[in-house]
Amino acid sequence: MNKQQLIDQIRQKRSFLCVGLDTDIKKIPPHLTETESPIFAFNKAIIDATAPYCVAYKPNLAFYESLGVEGMKAFEHTVRYLRKYYPQHFVIADAKRGDIGNTSAMYARTFFEEYDVDSLTVAPYMGEDSVTPFLGYEGKWVILLALTSNPGSKDFQLFADSEGQRLFEKVIIKSKEWAGPDRMMYVVGATRGEMFKDIRRLAPDHFLLVPGVGAQGGSLEEVCKYGMNKDCGLLVNSSRGIIYASNGEDFAEAAASSASKLQLQMKEILDQAKF
Amino acid sequence: MNKQQLIDQIRQKRSFLCVGLDTDIKKIPPHLTETESPIFAFNKAIIDATAPYCVAYKPNLAFYESLGVEGMKAFEHTVRYLRKYYPQHFVIADAKRGDIGNTSAMYARTFFEEYDVDSLTVAPYMGEDSVTPFLGYEGKWVILLALTSNPGSKDFQLFADSEGQRLFEKVIIKSKEWAGPDRMMYVVGATRGEMFKDIRRLAPDHFLLVPGVGAQGGSLEEVCKYGMNKDCGLLVNSSRGIIYASNGEDFAEAAASSASKLQLQMKEILDQAKF
Numbered sequence: 001m002n003k004q005q006l007i008d009q010i011r012q013k014r015s016f017l018c019v020g021l022d023t024d025i026k027k028i029p030p031h032l033t034e035t036e037s038p039i040f041a042f043n044k045a046i047i048d049a050t051a052p053y054c055v056a057y058k059p060n061l062a063f064y065e066s067l068g069v070e071g072m073k074a075f076e077h078t079v080r081y082l083r084k085y086y087p088q089h090f091v092i093a094d095a096k097r098g099d100i101g102n103t104s105a106m107y108a109r110t111f112f113e114e115y116d117v118d119s120l121t122v123a124p125y126m127g128e129d130s131v132t133p134f135l136g137y138e139g140k141w142v143i144l145l146a147l148t149s150n151p152g153s154k155d156f157q158l159f160a161d162s163e164g165q166r167l168f169e170k171v172i173i174k175s176k177e178w179a180g181p182d183r184m185m186y187v188v189g190a191t192r193g194e195m196f197k198d199i200r201r202l203a204p205d206h207f208l209l210v211p212g213v214g215a216q217g218g219s220l221e222e223v224c225k226y227g228m229n230k231d232c233g234l235l236v237n238s239s240r241g242i243i244y245a246s247n248g249e250d251f252a253e254a255a256a257s258s259a260s261k262l263q264l265q266m267k268e269i270l271d272q273a274k275f
Numbered sequence: 276m277n278k279q280q281l282i283d284q285i286r287q288k289r290s291f292l293c294v295g296l297d298t299d300i301k302k303i304p305p306h307l308t309e310t311e312s313p314i315f316a317f318n319k320a321i322i323d324a325t326a327p328y329c330v331a332y333k334p335n336l337a338f339y340e341s342l343g344v345e346g347m348k349a350f351e352h353t354v355r356y357l358r359k360y361y362p363q364h365f366v367i368a369d370a371k372r373g374d375i376g377n378t379s380a381m382y383a384r385t386f387f388e389e390y391d392v393d394s395l396t397v398a399p400y401m402g403e404d405s406v407t408p409f410l411g412y413e414g415k416w417v418i419l420l421a422l423t424s425n426p427g428s429k430d431f432q433l434f435a436d437s438e439g440q441r442l443f444e445k446v447i448i449k450s451k452e453w454a455g456p457d458r459m460m461y462v463v464g465a466t467r468g469e470m471f472k473d474i475r476r477l478a479p480d481h482f483l484l485v486p487g488v489g490a491q492g493g494s495l496e497e498v499c500k501y502g503m504n505k506d507c508g509l510l511v512n513s514s515r516g517i518i519y520a521s522n523g524e525d526f527a528e529a530a531a532s533s534a535s536k537l538q539l540q541m542k543e544i545l546d547q548a549k550f
Binding site (some may be wrong): 060062065066069072076098099100103104106109114124126129131149152155157160170211 | 351400427
């Protein structure tokens with residue numbers, strides 16, 4: 001999916017919501033655990049229920065890998081289901097990969113050719129040749145970690161040089177040499193409020209993937225106030241608040257209701273911004 | 276495996292060689308591709324042939340994930356085979372993971388409980404809560420990326436603050452607050468020669484996992500000159516130079532011969548150091 005198509009989706013649906021498919025076998029409703037593939041059954045129901053309210057899905061690989069071979073099958077089935085029935089939703093494999101060149105090239109083939117997702121989250125620590133192998137695919141995206149939402153983000157990401165330039169800023173500046181806003185997005189945690197201003201100075205035209213609204217305490221309004229650009233430029237992720245809205249047989253309806261609430265807030269914000 | 280057991284293995288075998296199982300389906304000998312599980316068949320033969328010459332094995336997850344479910348089965352079988360027949364070899368899952376706390380906890384369970392490897396490579400970008408979930412397992416290790424061997428390592432890892440402290444140094448200093456040399460190792464690329472001196476000033480007692488000898492151009496002698504400590508303190512990895520030493524039916528013998536050559540060089544170095 002290219003940038004204009006993503007913008008069009010946001011405009012039509014009045015939503016920039018990404019639903020995080022952090023599907024934990026220990027948290028899904030008990031009645032599903034008896035099905036043949038409980039993780040996929042759960043995801044399928046969540047997707048069918050929330051698709052009208054979101055523009056993206058983000059399965060977090062850790063949750064699938066933790067179940068070994070069965071988990072990876074569920075990941076594969078989920079992505080295939082999305083590609084087939086919801087081809088206009090943007091699919092993010094949240095894998096936070098990054099390795100030496102030939103290894104990153106291998107990950108790129110896996111995620112972009114085998115699984116055919118639209119984008120992959122990538123960790124920047126190893127620098128240029130760990131990121132560029134992901135950039136050679138038409139319509140596919142790198143979503144590079146810049147300023148994350150977790151407490152540990154302060155340990156290294158805020159590390160500053162003699163001129164006050166911080167690591168997350170360095171990551172944005174440097175990575176802009178590798179690709180523009182048509183191939184690269186950045187992860188910026190919702191818990192970072194005013195820091196979005198600093199990010200937007202460096203990356204005015206990029207989409208930002210924003211985790212941390214909801215369970216981690218970030219505010220949607222604050223994120224939009226400082227982070228929105230002329231294209232909207234935001235994909236705001238919510239995982240637990242949507243997919244575990246209920247633990248009963250009504251889990252899918254509850255997820256739809258949670259997603260719909262967020263979509264309504266987003267619609268209001270987009271309307272106000274005359275987007 | 277604890278630190279003393281690892282040191283004992285090195286002392287007995289006169290080797291600190293780690294064999295990197297970067298098994299690429301496109302590079303294994305043609306006669307194996309007709310077997311039911313070519314990747315596992317290749318790994319098994321390589322392991323049986325090289326076990327006398329090395330103390331560790333390091334499968335790189337990218338190579339297994341790139342084959343989807345079949346690849347992950349091959350990874351699982353490889354680790355199980357090592358645990359069963361070579362319980363005294365240290366097993367490193369080279370996965371370069373690192374995510375927010377609850378996700379890292381999930382990866383920790385996967386690799387340390389499901390797969391039962393001894394250690395996992397972890398990327399430090401997201402800070403403390405992305406690393407500490409891996410530290411709660413007795414006899415299991417985090418191998419944290421510090422200064423890698425690839426060209427892109429200079430992009431961020433050498434970024435310095437106003438006092439000249441570089442990011443890789445910051446990573447070592449900070450992470451020492453989370454665990455000592457009995458639970459943590461660092462990745463330091465062999466291409467970094469004299470920089471091992473700087474690393475040893477900060478981490479005199481830690482084991483260092485050293486990729487980049489051979490194919491990537493690092494020198495074993497230089498690494499040992501600057502990097503060895505009283506416990507040896509090094510695990511030097513070689514992948515392509517060993518596992519692809521021959522592409523014929525003699526691939527396992529050729530791998531044994533390559534590994535044995537490196538082991539002899541290591542023996543000499545250990546003897547000279549009176550270890």
